[in-house]
Every structure is written in structure tokens, then in C-alpha cells.
Amino acid sequence: MSSVLRILLRRLGISVIVLIGVSMLIFAIARIIPGDPARIALGPNATAEQVVMIRTEMHLDEPIVAQYGHFVADVLRGDLGTSLYTNRPVTTDIAEFLPATLELVIFAGILMVGFGLPLGILAARHRGRWPDHVVRVLTLLTVSAPSFVWAVILMLLFAFYLPLFPVAGRLDSAYDITRVTGFLTVDTLIAGNFGAFLDALHHLVLPAVALALSGIGQAARLTRANMVETYDKPYIEMAEAYGFFPSRIARRYAFKPSLIPSLTIIGLDFAAMLGNAFLVEAVFAWPGLSRYGVAVILRKDLNAIMGTVLIIALTFLVVNIIVDLLIAFLNTRIRHSTRGAT
Amino acid sequence: MTRALRIIASNPMSLAGLLLVLLIVAAAIFAPWVAPFPTHNTAVIDFAYANQGPSARNWMGTDLVGRDIFSRILYAYRISLGLGIVVLIIAAPVGTVVGLLAGYLGGWTESVLMRLVDVFLSIPPLVLAIAVLGVLEPTLTNAMIAVTVMWWPWYARLVYSIARSEREEGYVLAAEVIGAPTAHIAFREVLPNCLPAIITKMTLDMGFVIIIASSLSFLGLGVQPPTPDLGSMVAEGARYLPDSWWMTVFPGLAILLAVFGFNLLGDGLREVLGVDE
Numbered sequence: 191m192s193s194v195l196r197i198l199l200r201r202l203g204i205s206v207i208v209l210i211g212v213s214m215l216i217f218a219i220a221r222i223i224p225g226d227p228a229r230i231a232l233g234p235n236a237t238a239e240q241v242v243m244i245r246t247e248m249h250l251d252e253p254i255v256a257q258y259g260h261f262v263a264d265v266l267r268g269d270l271g272t273s274l275y276t277n278r279p280v281t282t283d284i285a286e287f288l289p290a291t292l293e294l295v296i297f298a299g300i301l302m303v304g305f306g307l308p309l310g311i312l313a314a315r316h317r318g319r320w321p322d323h324v325v326r327v328l329t330l331l332t333v334s335a336p337s338f339v340w341a342v343i344l345m346l347l348f349a350f351y352l353p354l355f356p357v358a359g360r361l362d363s364a365y366d367i368t369r370v371t372g373f374l375t376v377d378t379l380i381a382g383n384f385g386a387f388l389d390a391l392h393h394l395v396l397p398a399v400a401l402a403l404s405g406i407g408q409a410a411r412l413t414r415a416n417m418v419e420t421y422d423k424p425y426i427e428m429a430e431a432y433g434f435f436p437s438r439i440a441r442r443y444a445f446k447p448s449l450i451p452s453l454t455i456i457g458l459d460f461a462a463m464l465g466n467a468f469l470v471e472a473v474f475a476w477p478g479l480s481r482y483g484v485a486v487i488l489r490k491d492l493n494a495i496m497g498t499v500l501i502i503a504l505t506f507l508v509v510n511i512i513v514d515l516l517i518a519f520l521n522t523r524i525r526h527s528t529r530g531a532t
Numbered sequence: 533m534t535r536a537l538r539i540i541a542s543n544p545m546s547l548a549g550l551l552l553v554l555l556i557v558a559a560a561i562f563a564p565w566v567a568p569f570p571t572h573n574t575a576v577i578d579f580a581y582a583n584q585g586p587s588a589r590n591w592m593g594t595d596l597v598g599r600d601i602f603s604r605i606l607y608a609y610r611i612s613l614g615l616g617i618v619v620l621i622i623a624a625p626v627g628t629v630v631g632l633l634a635g636y637l638g639g640w641t642e643s644v645l646m647r648l649v650d651v652f653l654s655i656p657p658l659v660l661a662i663a664v665l666g667v668l669e670p671t672l673t674n675a676m677i678a679v680t681v682m683w684w685p686w687y688a689r690l691v692y693s694i695a696r697s698e699r700e701e702g703y704v705l706a707a708e709v710i711g712a713p714t715a716h717i718a719f720r721e722v723l724p725n726c727l728p729a730i731i732t733k734m735t736l737d738m739g740f741v742i743i744i745a746s747s748l749s750f751l752g753l754g755v756q757p758p759t760p761d762l763g764s765m766v767a768e769g770a771r772y773l774p775d776s777w778w779m780t781v782f783p784g785l786a787i788l789l790a791v792f793g794f795n796l797l798g799d800g801l802r803e804v805l806g807v808d809e
Contacts, residue, residue, distance in 0.1 A: 466658060
């Protein structure tokens with residue numbers, strides 16, 4: 191069995207255990223709620239009979255272990271219950287709002303890698319000199335403010351003072367795009383409407399940058415730290431002695447070993463962005479999971495809260511498995527370890 | 533201690549961090565005495581000066597009911613720093629003990645504890661805090677609980693990775709050979725070697741707790757009005773952009789300044805204590 195496959199299986203095994211734990215954690219959080227869930231579900235004007243009925247329906251009269259069993263069984267059937275806020279199945283709500291959030295987070299992720307790694311490489315190549323210091327101060331600044339502060343500042347500068355980008359929303363209302371995937375950048379292309387595609391991208395820029403800024407800082411700092419360590423290795427000195435160009439040394443010998451630890455952190459940062467998307471969406475009126483999440487939290491809509499957290503945890507697990515596989519694939523020591531491995 | 537101070541002071545960036553942190557801590561402690569309008573941390577109304585831009589009277593302008601933004605920021609620092617200290621004082625020891633036991637004992641303890649840590653780490657931090665606050669009432673105490681719940685696993689993971697490698701060191705073996713009790717080895721031999729990393733992380737985390745706490749109150753899930761909080765001040769002002777920009781920009785910059793200070797200081801400490809990133 192190839193070792194990449196073995197890592198995949200091991201990783202999936204751990205993920206199942208973690209998912210069981212997450213389901214317990216979410217269930218526990220839902221049960222520490224003060225007050226009777228049946229009363230909350232029915233509102234203040236319910237009769238005693240209605241309360242008894244809904245208690246049976248929600249299995250609230252059964253022992254806590256049985257309640258957890260029902261919860262897991264429902265989740266496995268893809269049934270996350272009905273939202274009290276929208277009166278629709280939670281899965282329908284999430285399917286509607288999740289793509290907008292994912293689109294934002296994925297674009298922010300691309301920005302994070304696209305700017306974070308090159309900045310880190312730049313700083314490491316010029317370590318101890320002015321480009322290094324500039325990058326260090328800049329990256330420290332970007333990680334020093336929550337994404338909603340960056341969102342507000344970017345909005346003020348580049349949507350109000352310099353009206354380069356739209357203030358809010360995902361797409362100009364003049365465009366009417368049939369929903370296929372929920373990702374507007376994909377749906378507009380499916381519709382063959384290139385103008386709408388550009389407009390969707392245009393709307394994405396500011397929120398994605400606001401969301402990505404601290405991730406860019408983290409990625410750059412980490413890449414720099416790892417590369418500086420690698421630069422002390424004898425093989426770099428050897429390459430220098432051979433007279434290789436500094437750019438080639440940076441790319442081929444110093445950057446590659448630093449990529450792996452950086453990827454791990456990028457996976458974690460992606461998770462943080464799923465949370466921070468809540469903040470950025472609030473500023474830019476982005477119709478994603480955030481508005482729904484905050485609305486259901488303020489209404490103590492248990493099914494919707496549990497469903498939202500579960501879906502986000504699941505997304506995060508999937509991303510981390512992908513990152514782990516990527517690392518396994520990039521790490522030649524793991525990839526080639528089949529030979530002679532037990 | 534004096535040596536550490538001297539090293540921090542020798543680097544301009546960490547010195548700047550130390551000064552910033554001292555300034556902000558002083559601002560928080562002495563807010564009632566240095567704030568130009570010491571009563572503006574409550575539901576005071578002064579419509580004569582409502583919604584005014586920065587001026588000699590109100591350096592950072594006033595909010596919709598005429599309260600001085602600068603005074604409110606000073607008071608908000610008390611909430612942010614207080615919350616950060618409480619969270620870290622609980623989260624760091626809890627995580628440290630879990631990580632130490634998992635890392636040093638190994639075996640079943642390690643599997644069970646670290647899977648538990650994995651569970652907490654597999655929900656994005658902010659989302660976990662939002663979920664906890666979602667079912668509790670949004671108050672300052674509950675915000676502290678929510679942030680603590682999401683924070684301890686990071687210490688567990690940090691200490692775990694150090695303790696695991698220390699387990700194989702000669703001094704631990706020596707202690708085991710002479711029959712030292714497990715608790716003694718874990719807490720008196722291994723723990724001191726984790727302290728530099730823990731202290732550095734706590735300094736950096738003061739900044740990150742401020743970020744998370746202000747994020748929660750930005751969403752309306754933290755400190756409730758009229759108590760001033762940096763996050764809710766930004767949220768409130770964001771509705772009046774771009775005209776009343778001072779209502780959002782100054783509280784936002786106040787967050788940036790405080791967190792930047794702790795980050796600079798933490799970076800300096802990392803160098804002084806020789807901790808890897």
C-alpha cells in the first residue's frame with residue numbers, strides 16, 4: 191500500500207474519532223442552554239399540552255444518552271432539524287448560505303498563499319536587511335487587528351474615499367444569474383455572462399483582502415522563520431560555494447523544505463478564516479452564513495446553531511485532511527518511504 | 533529579570549512594544565483619573581455635543597449621544613485587558629497540565645487527552661466561542677467562559693509537543709532512575725523547560741484574546757451597552773460610515789495599537805527566551 195494512501199486512511203480514522211467528539215461537544219453545548227428547549231421552540235404562548243407534545247417529539251423526556259443517540263441518527267440521515275428562525279430545514283438554509291462564505295474564504299486563502307509566501311521568501315532572502323525589517327513590521331501590523339477592523343478601514347479608503355470597489359453585496363442587481371453551485375464566480379461563467387463574472391470578482395476583492403490580511407502576515411512570518419533556519423544548513427553553503435544564483439538557491443534549496451511547516455499553519459489559518467468570515471460578512475453585507483448564524487444565535491434557534499457549527503467543523507476537517515495529504519505528497523521522505531518500509 | 537529587560541530594551545522594536553504595553557496598561561488602570569470625561573463609560577447623554585468630529589474638546593470626536601470617544605476607549609481597555617488576563621490565567625494552567633500529562637505519561641493518557649484537544653481544535657476558535665455564547669446569555673462573564681473554552685487546547689498542544697521531546701532527555705531518565713515520583717518529574721523537571729514557550733505564548737495571546745473578545749462584542753455577543761467595548765464601538769460606528777468615520781476608526785485603531793504592542797513585546801521575549809516560532 192502506498193504510504194500516501196496509508197496516511198489518508200490513518201487521517202480519516204482520526205477524523206471519524208474527532209467528528210464523534212465534535213458531535214458530543216455540540217450536543218453538550220446545546221444542552222447547557224438555560225431554560226426548556228421545548229418552551230423556546232414554542233414561544234411564550236404555548237399551552238401545557240403543546241409543551242408535552244413537543245417534548246415527546248424532541249425526545250426531551252428520554253435519558254440524555256438516548257437523546258444523543260437520536261441526535262446522531264438524525265445527523266447521519268442528513269436531517270439537521272428545522273430552523274425556528276426560517277421555518278425551513280437547517281440543511282436547506284445552510285445549502286443556501288454556505289457557498290457565499292466558502293467562495294469568500296477560498297479567495298482569501300488564495301490571497302494568503304499568493305502574497306504570504308512570496309513576502310516570506312523576500313524577507314528571508316534579505317534577512318537582517320531593510321526588506322526584512324519592512325516585511326516584519328508590516329506582517330506584525332496585519333496580524334494585530336481583527337478582520338472587521340481591516341474591513342472597515344478598507345471600506346472607508348477604497349469604497350468611500352476612493353470609490354474603486356463596491357461597498358456591499360456580491361453582485362450588481364442588474365445581473366440575473368441562475369443559481370447552480372452558489373459560487374457566483376462559477377455560476378456567472380456557467381451562464382456565459384463574462385460581465386457578471388468580472389462584477390462578482392470586483393465585489394470579492396475588498397472582503398477577501400480584509401479576511402486574508404492577518405493570514406498573509408502569519409504565512410509570511412512563518413515562511414521567513416523556516417527559511418532563515420534552512421539558510422544555516424551546510425547544503426546552502428555548498429550551493430553558494432558552487433556559485434548558484436541567489437534566486438535559485440532561494441527557490442530550490444531554501445524554500446522547498448520550509449513549505450511543509452508553512453502548509454500546516456495555512457491549514458489552521460483557513461479554519462480561523464471560516465470564523466472571521468462572520469466578521470467580514472457583517473461589514474460588507476455579504477449574504478453568507480454569518481448573518482444567518484448571528485440571527486439564529488440571537489433567537490436561540492438550537493437546531494440551526496448546532497447545524498451551522500457542525501457544518502463548519504466538517505469543512506475544517508476536510509480542509510485539514512487535504513492539507514495533510516498535500517504535505518504527505520510534497521514530502522519526498524514520506525512519498526518514497528514504501529521502499530523498505532514495513 | 534534585569535538581564536531580560538536589558539535585552540528587550542536593546543532592540544528598538546521590542547522596546548517599542550514594552551512601552552506601548554505599559555502605556556495601555558496605565559491607561560486602563562488610571563482611566564477614571566485621566567479620561568477627560570470620566571462619567572462617559574455609562575449611559576450618559578449629552579445631545580449638545582452629539583456626533584461631533586475630533587476637536588480640542590473631544591480629541592477623537594463624540595458618539596451619537598454625545599459621549600467622548602477617547603474617554604470610552606480608555607474604559608474599554610479595562611474590559612479588554614481584564615478579560616484577557618482572566619482568560620489566560622485559567623486557560624494557560626489548564627492547558628499546561630493537560631499537555632504535560634499527555635506528553636510525559638504517553639500511552640492511553642496521551643491518546644485520550646490529545647484526541648480531546650483535537651476535538652476542540654477542529655472547530656474554528658471564533659465559531660466555538662460564538663456557539664458557546666449562542667446558548668448562554670451574552671454577558672462579559674459568559675464571553676470570558678466562551679473564550680477560555682476555546683483557548684486552553686492551544687496550551688495543551690504547545691506543552692504537549694515540548695514535553696514529548698523532553699521525555700527522552702537524559703535529565704528525565706536520571707530522575708526516573710533514582711525513583712523520583714511521576715508528579716515531581718512532570719511538574720518540577722519537565723515543566724520548567726516549557727515555561728519560556730508558555731510565557732512567550734501568553735504575551736502574544738494577550739493580543740489575540742483582545743482580538744477575539746472584540747470580535748465577539750462586534751457581533752453583539754459580548755459586553756453589552758452601555759459598558760464601552762472596542763468591538764461594539766466599531767460595530768456601532770460602522771453604521772454611520774463614511775460620514776461619522778471617527779466613531780469606527782479610533783476604536784479600531786485602539787485595538788490595533790494594543791495588539792501591536794503585545795505582539796512586538798512577545799516577539800522580543802521570544803528572542804530573549806530563545807523560543808522557536
